Amino acid sequence: MIEATWIAFAFGLGLVARRLGLPPLIGYLGAGFALAAFDNQLGITRQDSEILGHLAHLGVLLLLFTVGLKLKLGNLARPEVVGVCLLHFILLFGLMLPPILLFLDVSWQDGLMLSVALTFSSTVLAAKILESRRELRAFHGRVAIGVLIVQDLIALVVMSLASGRAPSPWALLVFLLPLLRPLLYRLLDRSGHEELLVLLGLMLALVVGGEGFEAVGLSSELGALAFGVLLAKHPRANELSDSLWSVKEVFLVGFFLQIGIGGLPDVHALVFAAVISLLLPLKALLFFFLFLAFRLRSRSAFLSAASLTHYSEFGLIVISVLMPQWLVPLAITLAFSFILSAQFNRVSAQFYDRLASRLIPLERNIRHPDEQPVSLGDAQILVMGMGRSGRAAYDYLHEKGYRVVSLDSDPEKVERATRDGRNILYADAEDQTFWQSLEMNQTEAVILTMNDAEAKIIACHKLREKGFKGLVVSHALYEDVARQIEAAGADHTYLTMTEAGAGLAQSVAEQLEGRAE
Missing domain, CATH: 3.40.50.720 (NAD(P)-binding Rossmann-like Domain)
Structure with missing residues (x-):
């Protein structure tokens, strides 16, 4: 039974990764590549891969739904989120495109798509990193998630243009979704605290949000996120998120397995991945200085940039639409970036403490949106x-x-x-x-x-x-x-x-x- 093999590989290599001081998700990526290496011996069929892909997709939808549950739109529509995201996208795209066209044997259209794909950061990994450190609600966590959501919206637009699929006229109905909030609140209130609560979350994330948005030509990921946001202000939103935690984690293992199982790399793919991974510091520096330019303190800018320093699974989806021959090299690049980012984020706070004396003078001498008090005055x-x-x-x-x-x-x-x-x-x-x-x-x-x-x-x-x-x-x-x-x-x-x-x-x-x- 191939599902048992997936679980065994994921658990075994996840445990090895943890013993080595690495996040388990690195082990899951390695399990995916190991499964790809033993493809013939294990008898993995196309149908098996499709099942794994479906499980991975469910994990992503549940993750975005739970992110939405912790997101307030007021935190998204802020200059340090929208401004940084758009400027970073433009600047990084401009820096990536010339060397890709110069050193790779690709047409300018393919070079354009590769450059776009490499500008995005992974919502899945960043959310996992912030969630594991309990920083989703911290200022830098909300800023990072906000940037990722704006990036995902850009990616969705790119994917729609690349695929040539236009949303249905019925897609305009999404603007009426806020009218559903009282009904959703009532359903959440009446769902109790046990299995009905879990089923409600699954229904909203996977069926109503995921399938519903796809039915009108929109992204299922956007649908899951949207329904999470609709419930974010409910007093039991955190309880709903916690109830889905285990289910989401299991499905996300499938996501990381899927990346690795996509195929084994050749030498050219490894060289490409290594070179592109060396550009990650450039991505981080751009984020850091843009956050400073938008008035964040150096600590918030540093930690937000660290959370965003990796490449995105959305890049794989974009590439799969027009350039499937680049899917494996980009998957390896994504895996490398995940490993490097996970390691760096483990020590990012301590690393900032060492550099604080040098980074704090770079802050703009104005009031910062994340300004913190130094005195409580005469408060009792x-x-x-x-x-x-x-x-x-x-x-x-x-x-x-x-x-x-x-x-x-x-x-x-x-x-x-x-x-x-x-x-x-x-x-x-x-x-x-x-x-x-x-x-x-x-x-x-x-x-x-x-x-x-x-x-x-x-x-x-x-x-x-x-x-x-x-x-x-x-x-x-x-x-x-x-x-x-x-x-x-x-x-x-x-x-x-x-x-x-x-x-x-x-x-x-x-x-x-x-x-x-």
Whole structure:
């Protein structure tokens, strides 16, 4: 049974990669090439390859759907996202095209397509890297994902033009999708917390989004992403994303296997891949300096650029349409870039810390969109995270006369809270430099209301490392998470649902006592 062989190869080489200190996905790529090498002995048929390709496609759709669940459109339509993406595309394309035409025996049309394919970065790998480091919600993570989505839209346009397939007139209906949001919210509310929730995610990502968009001549990837974005503001969006995590991970193994199983390279393909991989620093430098030009701090610019320093699976799709003879060389290039990027991103934060003294002077001497505070002033209480719980805590304490300041790593929330008159500052709890420079001499208590449990744990560690002796309280959905937060330094962690139940019971008891009197 060939599926058992795929699983065995993927697990075995994934385990070897992990033992060598490499991400398992490198092992999955190697498993794909190993399967290609033993193609005849294993009896892999075309139908088997098509099944694997289908599984890989499902993995990509689920990944984009979960990325959409964590994406807010306000973070996408920003100058540092759209401007950097378009300028990077133009500049890198202009730098890639001349040497490709000069050194490769290709027509100018083929050279054009190769250059376009090499400008994109991999949404799959970048999302995996950011997700594994819990940085999808960090400022640099949102910027990187935003750039990738704009790149994917450009790739979709290129693919449509290359294939000669125009969208159906029915494609205009996608502009009415926001009208479906109340229905989708109701479905999510009624799906419970078990298998129905998983099935809802699969249906929206694969059937309604994927198949639905393809039916009107649009990309299924765009459809999966769009339906994720529609649900991004729902309070249970994170729960839906978590419920799909295992399914998505398994299908994505098929994606990495598919890249390798596409065929074994010859010497020319290896040389091409090696040379093009040497251009990755150029890609990174362009991103870094463009981010600086668009007012990002050097740390955000560096980490965002590191997350984008690789080539894209969309490039393979573009090439497969018009230049199938270049598919294997480009697949090897993609594999090389994945290996190099995964290794670099493992140490990118530490690498930045070493270079910080040289990179910080390159920042523009203006207000940055990711500016972080150095002092909390005379604030008595700090509220970290301005979701519903954070806003309620802030407003209650403010009405009681306490001097309160709040922090959040979502620029959109910061802008909204500022308009509402709250004292709020932008800050990323997972940013090492933020904690190193923060002054909180008059702060007596900290309330942690961020959605991400890991961010709360990090904040507790950093607060205690700074020598903060005041009160630290948090909330959590689950008891095991509460124990982790308290182990990191919190004085107390409230179980959200338990406290809500106790509050309801207290309200009932008070009303019954009032009636008795």
